Amino acid sequence: MPDLQFLALGAVRFAETIAWAVIATGLAQNALYLYQLILAARALSQAPPVNQAALLWRRYAEAAPPITLMAPAYNEALTIVESVRSLLALQYPHFEVVVVNDGSKDETLQVLIDAFELHPVERHYDLAAACQPIRGLYAAANQPRLLVVDKENGGKADALNAAINLSRSPIVCSMDADSLLEVDALLRAVAPFVEDPERTVAVGGTIRIANGCKISFGRVVEVGVPKNMLARLQTIEYLRAFLMARLAWSRISALTIISGAFGLFRRQAVLDVGGYSHGTVGEDMELVVKLHKHYRRLRKPYRIAFTPEPVCWTEAPETMAVLSRQRARWHRGALETFFRHRDMILNPRYGRIGVVGFGHILVVDVLGPIIEIFGYVLIPAFWLLGVLDIEYLWALLAVTFGFGIVISVGALALEETELRRFPDARSLAVLMGAAILENFGYRQINNFWRLRGTWQFLTGAQGWGKMTRKGFSSQP
């Protein structure tokens, strides 16, 4: 009998340890989010966004460096012409658009040739960044800002490398062919390159959800709240990720990712680190980490900045199946970069990027989903077995959820105080409902998707998975 008693006591101790580990992880994550919220609020209050595009033009146009917009396209025949037209209409003094047809199997190249009256041209370029063979270059005299590159298929990173090789501007802008840019996106994002030209090597921009917005000719003309609940929850999630997390980490020089949907980079810096890496689905994060590593090793002063104003809009998945694939892929990409650069983890040689940036990934992305899922499975099991005090459990869960709601509302408050892009008080109320709701189910299911990403990473899964989009033409 004493043996049984000993075992029962051991089980209780084990159950308590698991429960405390889950709660401690949840609280640590929320404390981290709170820290980010404070940092982001300080950043926004010290450098509030400029609302008027005309003011930006007056302030920066004369000093703005030339930019090459790099738009990789794969099987985009249906939308590419409208996307390129909207890119060519951006407000910026000196820019060119390099569209890379990445071995599309559809008529992407032909529709571009027909729409813009392109003809084959020669351009001197260096294969400084590795890419698949380039089959041809196309341009037109009546579109001096447009260059189309036709190359063999190699994926997004490969296409971006080809565009960098062809670019002759000191700054390159990476984007997705289906991203919708604000008309003054370049002018806003270029500010750090103008204000601090010696140190700035990259600038990330805020990405917003376009679902629910009114879109015309490749532009968001009226901001709206998505009708689809899943997209609505992602709107809050994006606010937390961009307006809070990335702005906060950029402020303390610990930003590890610039979204592939929009980012400006000093061309030479990208070439110095070998361009975009192949063989990863997280090429955007990989590039930023390589830049950090390069400059830290050389002990050269550098800056990777972030602009809080929305510069780019993207379509969010509206079904669980597509969203789950996207999230698993993102998580796999983050893990690939994290373990590829494992020498940087908590390594003081890399300063804040090693300790804060990688430490954050370790707590939130690597350990977080595993511990939380353990908790979701084991805690109810222990309760059923009668080895956990349910009263304490409910109370601590309430604290965790309370924290989560404060953080989500805080991110929305940052938007409302400094940017105010949502049209009216009703939209705000709807989003606040989403900010509460996302803590009950959405965040938890996200962890399952991330766990799936961990599994894909561990089993060496490759590829992007099928990514179905509704397309912007169907937006209200």
Place this chain on the structure above:
Amino acid sequence: MSTLTLIWVVALVLIGAALAWMTALIVARFVKEARASDRAADRKVIIQSLSGLLRGQPDVAATLSPFVQRPEVLAEAILDFQGLIRGADQERAMSALKALGLVEALEQRIAHGSRDERLTSVEALAALGGEEVRAALRRAIRSKDPNVRMAAIKGLADAGSPPTPSRLLDYVGTGELTPSRVYAEMMRQAVAAAPADGLLALQRQDLDPLMRGIVLDALGRSGSYEAVPALAAAAADPDPNVRTAAVRGLGRLQHPAAAPPLAAALSDPAWTVRSAGAEAVGAAGLARLAPQVAALLDDPEWWVRFRAGDALRRLGRPGLNHLETVAADDTRPVAQRAAERALAEGG
């Protein structure tokens, strides 16, 4: 209070705080919407009044004068209106506003407004023009806000009264301004207005390579041939960034006396200098340096090869002769490709 109760209290306080925060935000939105609507209506009234003034409408001053108490609204309207008119019309409208005492009101706002208001006010002040405004802008340079200082100096430069190059350098020395691209643009305006002062500034001992580069760039763009000897001397500076800026400047001035330093630049150990040298030779049309430029067609650095090919094309027939010879030379494959591409790009 037991531990359990305490945890519940913390949870309820957090949830309560979040709900209160949400409610406050929604209420604030209603208030802000009403204010923004009023402000937009005020801006419209101001712009309509200024348009009326240009049409000779009477009593415009009476409509505008209450807004002097709210200079931030007037400042926004001025910046909107400024883009719509030019020349004599602009001067008339701005004179009317100055007559209402707007300069003093904007100066007050620059001293005591929010960050956004300070910046908008100094930009609106610059739009008003005239000596009293220039004096106010000079006072604004003493602002604690670096953005206001930069905007005030830019306003003076745009009004044709930039600070002297030496003064601009002082601002960086004292930490009042940072050497941004906007600063470099202002230095260009300052040196263009006073090239001799730019040359004098270059002799200062406290300039680091970055600042020397900015002054050399400005001298190169000034169009003043007096700068050629100084740029030629700087083309031999130990710092490669200084040499690059000097060589680019020599290319922009396009003076034949630049040939010896440009010839030296073509064999510089730093690729940025060789690249700038090739570009400068092409820009200056120094055809006699074509053989040295052609030798760069098989430079290990792609940018140098590209600039060399481009420069040879710009040199006209003497350069094209070199390109055609190299394009036919199978023994130099790298140079051959550079020459072929340069010829193809030139059509």
